[in-house]
Amino acid sequence: MKKLYQTEKWIEYSLKKSESELRRRRKKVLEYERLKRRDEKRKVRVSQAYKNIQKRHGRIEIAPPSNFSLINNIEETGNFFNALNELIDDGKNIFLDLSGVEELSTDALLYILSRLEYNKIRQYKANIFGCAPSNPDCKKIMETSGFLKYVYSQNMSRIESDPDVFSIESGSYVFPQKAAGIKTFIKDKLGKAESQETKSIFKNIIECMANTKHHAYKAHATYSKWWVMGSYIKDSNKVHVTFLDNGYGIPNTIRINFREKVQRMFANVISVGRTDSLLIKSALLGEFRTRTESSYRGKGLPQIYRSAEEGKMSDLIVISRRGYVNSKKAECKELEQVFHGTLLSWNVL
Amino acid sequence: MEITINIAKDYTTTPGARFKEDGPFSGEAFRETFLEQYFVDPEDNRIVTIILDGTEGYATSFLEESFGGIARKFGKDRCLKKLNFISNEDKLLVEEIKSYIGNANE
Numbered sequence: 001m002k003k004l005y006q007t008e009k010w011i012e013y014s015l016k017k018s019e020s021e022l023r024r025r026r027k028k029v030l031e032y033e034r035l036k037r038r039d040e041k042r043k044v045r046v047s048q049a050y051k052n053i054q055k056r057h058g059r060i061e062i063a064p065p066s067n068f069s070l071i072n073n074i075e076e077t078g079n080f081f082n083a084l085n086e087l088i089d090d091g092k093n094i095f096l097d098l099s100g101v102e103e104l105s106t107d108a109l110l111y112i113l114s115r116l117e118y119n120k121i122r123q124y125k126a127n128i129f130g131c132a133p134s135n136p137d138c139k140k141i142m143e144t145s146g147f148l149k150y151v152y153s154q155n156m157s158r159i160e161s162d163p164d165v166f167s168i169e170s171g172s173y174v175f176p177q178k179a180a181g182i183k184t185f186i187k188d189k190l191g192k193a194e195s196q197e198t199k200s201i202f203k204n205i206i207e208c209m210a211n212t213k214h215h216a217y218k219a220h221a222t223y224s225k226w227w228v229m230g231s232y233i234k235d236s237n238k239v240h241v242t243f244l245d246n247g248y249g250i251p252n253t254i255r256i257n258f259r260e261k262v263q264r265m266f267a268n269v270i271s272v273g274r275t276d277s278l279l280i281k282s283a284l285l286g287e288f289r290t291r292t293e294s295s296y297r298g299k300g301l302p303q304i305y306r307s308a309e310e311g312k313m314s315d316l317i318v319i320s321r322r323g324y325v326n327s328k329k330a331e332c333k334e335l336e337q338v339f340h341g342t343l344l345s346w347n348v349l
Numbered sequence: 350m351e352i353t354i355n356i357a358k359d360y361t362t363t364p365g366a367r368f369k370e371d372g373p374f375s376g377e378a379f380r381e382t383f384l385e386q387y388f389v390d391p392e393d394n395r396i397v398t399i400i401l402d403g404t405e406g407y408a409t410s411f412l413e414e415s416f417g418g419i420a421r422k423f424g425k426d427r428c429l430k431k432l433n434f435i436s437n438e439d440k441l442l443v444e445e446i447k448s449y450i451g452n453a454n455e
Contacts (some may be wrong), residue, residue, distance in 0.1 A: 128387035174372030176363035180405045196439050199406030202363075210366035299409040 030069030052084035056337075057323055058156050059093035059129070068098070069105035071317050073343050074324060077108060078337040081115065085340065088119050088126045104138040106242045108341055109147050110168065111226045114246035114341055116151065121223055145229060164189070166230035173224075174213060179205035182230050186239045189232040200312045201348060205243070208299035212245040220308070238347045239315075246341035249321040250301070251276040254283050276323030277332035284318065284325065313346040350397050351396045357403030367410035376414030384415065387431065388423040393429075401436040401443075412442075413449045420453035 002019070004010055052063040063077035064082060087094050096112070098104075119126050130151075133139050146167025161167070166185040169178050183202045191200050205228065212226040226245040233240060247253070256279065286302030308316040308327045316327040320342040322335045356364065356419040358450050360383065365374040401407070428450050436442040 128367055174366040174375075176361070176365045176372070176405070180363045183405055194438070196441070199439060202406035202409050206364075206366055206406075207410065210371055210408065210410050213366070213371050299413065303409045 004033060020136055036323060043073055051077055052080070053083060059095050060087055061095040061097050062087065063097040063100055063109070066100055066102040068101045068108045068321060069103060070107040070111060070339075070343060071105060072103070074319065075235055075336060078335055078339060081111060081339075084115055085118070087228070088128070089123065090113065094129070096128065098138075098142075099131055099134045101133040102135050102139050104133060104135075104141050106141070106145060106168075106229045106231060107238070107244065107345055108240055109142065110229060110244040111147055111343070112340075113168070113170070113227055114225075117223075117225055118340070145231075151306040151346050158226050164232040164234070164314055168227055168229045170227045171209070172213075172226075174206060174209040176202075176206060178228070179209065182228065182241065182268045183196055185232075185283035186241075190237065190348065198310050200307045201241075204304050204307055204313070205241075207303055208243045208245075211342075212247060237347075238349045240347050241313075241345070243344045244341060248338070249276075250283050250318070250332075251279040251321045252325055256278060275334075276321045277325055277334055278323075280318055280323040281323045281332050308346065312348075314349055316344070316346040319343040351398055352387060353398045353400065354398040357400070359381070359383065361403050364407050364411045366408055367414040370374055371410075376411040376418065379411070380418050381413045381437035384419050385422070388419060388427070394421065396433055397431055398433040398435060401434060402438045409445075412446055416446050417453040420450040425450055425453055 005014075024142070048064070049258070052065070054061050055131050062080070064080040065073060067073040068077060068080075070077050073132050084094070084096075116128060120129060123165055132142055140162075143161035144165045144167070146165075146169075150168065150170070169175075169181070170179065179202050182205055183198060186201055208228070209226055224245070226243065226246065228241070228243045230239050230241045232238075283301045284305035286299070286305075304313075305316070305327065307313050314328060318325045318327075319339050320333075321338055324333045324335055325331070356359075358378055362375040363374060364376070364379070365372050367375060368377045369375050384397070385430070387393060387395060389425040414426065416432070419432075429447070432450075434446055
């Protein structure tokens with residue numbers, strides 16, 4: 001007796017079934033490709049909109065604004081970094097032309113390091129080169145900041161140390177000794193004796209480091225990284241501290257309620273009604289924003305904010321995702337571009 | 350008999366954050382190494398005096414995990430009875446720790 005699967009009828013049926021399956025799959029692939037092409041067309045190319053960018057010598061040269069500072073010129077500097085991010089994602093040869101920088105702040109240097117780390121995480125998809133600022137003051141800031149410890153440099157192999165600068169330190173964990181180092185630097189520069197105020201410097205740095213570890217990288221703990229730097233400003237006799245991590249950012253890692261979730265979904269679609277700055281402010285005020293749902297957690301940011309309110313630190317600025325909060329000016333604003341990570345900047349008087 | 354733990358001398362002058370995986374000198378490590386041994390035996394009524402002076406400072410996460418953590422494990426009342434704090438450098442610190450113990454979720 002002939003077996004069923006050897007019969008003409010069965011073979012014909014089987015062939016028809018295979019062809020139909022093939023057609024179905026081909027249609028699916030074509031539909032996927034069509035949607036992909038449509039999305040590519042719709043995607044706004046940030047790097048194309050950025051004006052200080054040009055293709056030369058087989059590489060893309062990108063220059064930051066002359067006032068290269070996140071805390072003083074967030075919009076222009078933010079646009080520069082978003083264009084840079086896009087170029088890194090594209091895996092281009094990138095030349096960072098800092099020659100035209102006239103004003104440079106340490107937060108911008110830390111954010112460059114954070115973007116280099118991002119490229120490292122992406123297995124060095126892009127080749128990134130660059131040059132130092134021509135302006136001697138800016139060049140000095142770069143040389144003394146310790147920035148060169150983290151990059152390979154041919155022309156600027158001379159790393160200067162400046163007693164007025166606590167050079168960039170970075171890490172993935174909480175390093176109490178490094179926090180103590182910053183505290184000692186501030187105490188020495190401002191001639192402060194050991195007090196509650198100096199202890200709060202140590203506390204706040206530890207809280208920043210711990211936040212990086214706990215909240216910034218909920219999915220990729222191995223990539224958690226922070227950078228910190230301090231610089232003494234003689235004219236105003238204050239120490240400026242900058243702390244940066246390159247995680248998901250406060251608005252993405254705190255607990256949000258249903259209404260806020262819906263609001264965020266709409267904001268992402270229609271680009272209005274964003275609330276990142278309000279979420280940051282709420283987290284700073286300690287309005288039970290911890291994702292762990294434990295009332296005893298999430299005390300780090302409120303502790304930092306309390307220090308600012310009590311005058312133990314001044315000019316506290318927090319930038320994360322699209323949120324910008326300036327505690328001194330009581331200013332909360334939404335940024336045009338996304339800031340990847342969280343930046344805290346403050347002064348100790 | 351009274352037991353004295355001087356954090357700066359016996360543990361570190363630079364206390365860290367909450368958990369051991371956060372980095373060195375965490376609150377969790379301090380609680381497990383120095384505090385829990387005096388709470389394991391329910392009959393142990395010795396007073397543990399903790400000297401908080403001499404460190405660079407304490408992050409809230411360290412204090413909460415050390416003392417709030419022990420209260421969650423062995424009860425608020427027992428902790429408040431058994432632990433005695435000395436802080437001459439920062440008078441508000443003792444109140445802060447007691448609030449962590451009082452607010453600990455058992």
